[in-house]
Amino acid sequence: MTSGLSADTSFVPAGVPPTGVVTFLFTDIEGSTRRWESDADAMRVALACHDKVLRAAIEAHDGFVFSHSGDGLAAAFASPSAAVDAAIAAQRELELPVRMGIATGEAELRDGDYFGTVLNRAARVMAAGHGRQILVAESTAVLLDGVELLNLGPKRLRDVTRPITIFQLRTQGLPCDFPPLRSLDADRGNFRPVGRRLVGRDDEVARIAAVLRTNRFVTLTGVGGVGKTRLALEVAGCLTNDFTDGVWVFELASVADAGAVADSVAAILGIAQQPGMSMCDSVAAVLENRKRLLVFDNCEHVLDATAGLVEAILAKSSTVSILATSREGLGVAEEQIWPVRSLSDDAAAELFVERAGSIAPGAAVHEMDAVTDICRRLDGIPLAIELAASRVSVMTLTDIRDRLDKRFNLLVGSRRSLERHQTLRHAVQWSYDLLSAEEKRLLERCSVFAGGFDIHSACAVAGPEYDEFAVVDLLESLVRKSLLTVDRSEQTARFSMLETVRQFAEEQLASCGAAEEVRNAHARYFAQLENTMLSLWDSPEQRYAYRWLALELANLRTAFRWAADSGDIDVAATIATYAGLLGIGVESYEPMTWAEEMIELAVAVNHPRLSSLYVVAAVCWMAGRLENALRYAEAGAAVVARNENAPPYGMEGWLGAAYLPAGEPRRWAELCHAQLERRGDNHVYIRGCRVFGLSFGGLVDEAIEAAKGLVEAGAATRNPYMHTFAIAASTFPLHAKGSDAGLEDCREGLAMALDSGNRFNASILALGMARFEALEAVTPEALEHLTLVLRNYHDSGNVGSIRSPLAVLSTFLYRVGLYESAAIISGFSMSPLAQAVLPEFSTSIAHLRTVLGDTTYESLASRGESMSMAAVAEYAYGEIDHARAELDRPS
Structure with missing residues (x-):
């Protein structure tokens, strides 16, 4: 296998090329195309400097440059450490953002170029990284000594059969923090490894992992703050390779209502409620036959609801395993209880010294007797130990020990008779008492957030008497004192607090009588973000609006629930409508149920958001509630027809989509035509909906005529959702006509939809690509695109739309001679929707x-x-593999 880099004949390689087992260094400039397009002259100068620095570093460490790809080099080294040293030396001098990948293996040298699978691995390792990052494959890492490597875990890379364990090289003078690797693991769960080392639990982690391999449901129990969550995440990290469908973490601490447990889990998994089933059973049904590890964290406040969900999942699937954390067991028959104990004296002291050392180096290491005494008095509970260690910035160990005597008299003498949550409560109370009045106030007010918050949202609940910089100072102080944690991995810092601390702060907020005021402020803040988020959505930066929705869904849920229960229709309807409009693009259907809940109240007062609520609610046909969707469509169309507060962005065009699965697609087209006439404009979204309605209704020539100029109009909006929807609509009647004229537009639209996060439009366009690619004959590419559609609809629980790609699959299977499987899938697929989308069905x-x-x-x-x-769906995936095998079979 060749390196995949074209040889550059303009240079003569220096040095002696190594043979046999060789370490390869591959480099590439991140974002080089953009740099060339923005300033070619500057890039030409920078590239010359880049080449000079790289070659000098490589040759200084006896490396052999054997290939040049234009913006990167490929070099071979006889020594793994020499390759690493060369990479470090180059990165320290390079001004351009260069990503580097290193791998070791056997290679053959022929005519000045290398051949062997190791070259592909090195190139793929490099491609997974980011500018200024040095990545090292395990094949090289095991040969290194004296360098700091961060284990990023096994990663699946393109064109590499098996996962490769990748390490990040860390050294002084180079950046340490980077986004997640560009691997194929993005859809294999939301688990992310914890950066900080787990102290004193190595053996326990291994034992729990072994138990979980033989028992499908394990619950870690123990007092709050004993480290159950951290231990569970460490165990999950050890088991990632055991679960091909990923590890999923559900932080139930942010779920205040027991009735919302299944909804919260479904939202993270992208599952919609299925017809005739509860949300609990819907989650269980979608998880059937999935090889997944589910981690339910902080179950104690929603014990019965979580237990019911776990029982449903275990009853439905024999391949899903569950790891839970709770202060007590869930009482499920298959449950294996694992009590999490306090740290041993040695481990507790090690934890204290490590945490204290990160704040004030050397503050504790020479006073181990005092450290041991403090840790024993705190019963070896990690949270209490960390809270104590955080004070070394302003106290000596003697000061800390003396305060324990004064503040924690319950820990002395009679403490054995106390429940451990009281012990922890007093640790939190002690830390809270040391705060200033301003720090206490902000901590209490931030307890209303679910799933974290940023600086702006903290300002919203802090009160008008605090400006942004005052809030930043207070947040910094609370982070320093370990009462808040901060994640700086994204562009905006995000804060959260341990659930025990949050519950304590929430109690203080209630006791001072400010809870209603702050919760109102929280709900109003997320309501008033509508214009900001929709403006971001209506721009080329749309993907950030979708990221925000995923990040803040727990807060939006909490804000909506408070406003709805408090009778604040304006706030509740605002959140339901704009979260619903954003959710449509990414197939996040929870806000749809919020809109449904608000309709009756909105009708009673003729609320100005009534039409938008109908639009969002009408999406429920995708969850299988077609009759409800049709009622919303009819009522919504009547409201819109009265010119009363039309939904933004022409989204009223979506109302008629419910007629499609009802077998009346032409009614959708007629409704859109009436909307365009009423508006007196030619809105691109309503036009696109009309084209779909005409196409599905069999009026293909009329649809093609109506689609003229639609793609250009979509592009002019600079809104990726509108643009990709316009492409999907305009290309659909072309492949219905049997023409491949829209193939390239469809390909461009799919790439754009994937890049901008428009999962819904990506599904439509991928279905179009599959049909274009199979016009002459079924191809592997067509099957690949069809698989993407099926996975999107299956994972989101879109039971209303999945019959269309399944119908397409049935025709594909027939065409490759798999008649029985084609017949089986046709039985499930048969529906008005499938027949409208696919006339040849x-x-x-x-x-x-x-x-x-x-x-x-x-x-x-x-x-x-x-x-x-x-x-x-599971059957379909298997038959797609079968079809691929048939295509590979010699004629």
């Missing part, structure tokens, strides 16, 4: 009847019709 079924015979076909189709969504 009926012809394919007629051919299947001819090939198989009516009796056999009916039997097979009946089998498919009786399948659950999870079962048919």
